[in-house]
Amino acid sequence: MRFLAALLLWVLTTVALAVAVPAAWAQHTIVDRDGYAEFAASAAREPQVQQAMATLLTNEIVSFAQENGYGDLNPDLVASVTTGYTQNAGFPGQFAAANRIAHTWMFTDTVQRDQTADDRWLVDIAPMLKDSSLRDTLGNVDLEVPDTLNVPITIPDSSGLRPGQLRSLATWGPWVSVGAIVVTGILALLTLAASRSRGRALVALGVSALIVGAAGWAGIEIGRRYAETALTKTQGEVRAIADVMIGHAIDSMHLWLNLVLAAGGVLVVLGVLAAMLGGLGRRRVTEPAR
Template identity: 25%
Template sequence: MRTFVSAIATVLGILLAAVAVPAIWVDRNVVQEDGFVRLAAPLGKDSEFQRKLAAAAVGTIDTGSAPGFLSGLIQPMLEKAAESMTGLPGYPAAWEETLRRSHRLSFADPAKDSQPGASASSLTLDVAPLVTLGSEEISRATRLPLDPPKQTLINIGHPAQREWTERLATYAPMGYVLAIGSVVAFLLAFVAARRRWTVLLAAGFGGLALAGLWGIGLQLGSARAQATDTGNAVANMFRDEFLAAAGADFQTWITTTAAAGAALAAAGIVTLFASRKRARTSR
């Protein structure tokens, strides 16, 4: 009976861990605002992405208040502002604020969302902070008063994907409960086992198997996400860069799990030989 309970608890612990670890990663790095900003912040350092994002942001600046005789000068100034924006002292702060606003829009509760113009897509970039930065630069150069909009949205994904963000926000935090359940299951398996080295071996090989499955799932999921065209060049670039950053970050979790699995398996083997040595000595 003890062996049966130990086996069931070990399998349950592995199954719970299989869901808990990805869920916790998603909650910490996608659902939570600070984690999302930390993960996506390096995207603003990519020169090609910077250039296209700055051009898209500056291109939305309303110059209708400029006198007609200056119209020929405005376009070159807009282009110059787009090229120089990423070098401005205020760019890092504007990029971080863009990410924070975008996260709040994308993970807002539809029932409570009171922000005008909020998108229903899975991820919406609000580049208004960058537009404001570009407007201020143009105003300093031309002395023209420009009134930047409070929101400048670039949609990433499709409206149907909004359901996925709602599911992530709802279910990802449950990963912590599943993780606790997994730990409790392994402890029960260890206590109930007649041969505790079997639990260590099973947990170790289970960890290695999970690392392999997560690695395959990461590749398949990234490929599927990249195959979806957003219809916007900037949005496509952000998606690709974010997926690459997310994949690299989750890969460290996969590697850690594989290392932990290998350590547990090694501990199981050592415990096995130690128990056999004690058995021979006691004879």
């Protein structure tokens, strides 16, 4: 009976851990606005993101200039300036600030939107254009930077993204992640208490971590296909940025799963050592005195 109880608790611990790891990663990296901003800033250090953003900014500046009667603005000059801007040390922080706005748009729907935006997922790049290097270049042609310059992230007709669509995740995400971690810890302790051998219980918990880590790697490969399908709704430079962001997210998830695998390996080793020491102790107790 004790064995069945320990087995049931081990299974529940494994399931809880399988929920806790992705929930904690998602809360820390995606749902939390500061975590997402940090994630975006780290992705902005990738050359592919820098080049794609330089091209996007060049196109937006030239287009904005043409709409305001500055059709003679040299695109090559603008491209050289935007490339230098995206490669400087301040770009990751400003890229993160732009992504904070997009994050707020998706998770809270508190960002003020233009009535012509048609509820598309937009990123305001005006703060980037206010960088000194870009502002000086635009000032040379007397082109004033607008307070807001939104760039659509998805194709309007095919996008299913709407303002505040992920609001429930922002509300319940912290509770789910913390709750899953607490439940996992409690179940792990109960598994240790119910098991006849603490060493074997530690080995079993280590195996749980190894199973979850391996399953997570497999799940990422399956989820990558859905991500690639979602990327078909993006285009141009935004597609290149999205590719890098998803790849960066996958690398981050791999790091978390590798830590879970490492923890599982440590628990297995500790469990084996504990079982061996326990076995030696029992042998000494049962050996007759000479």
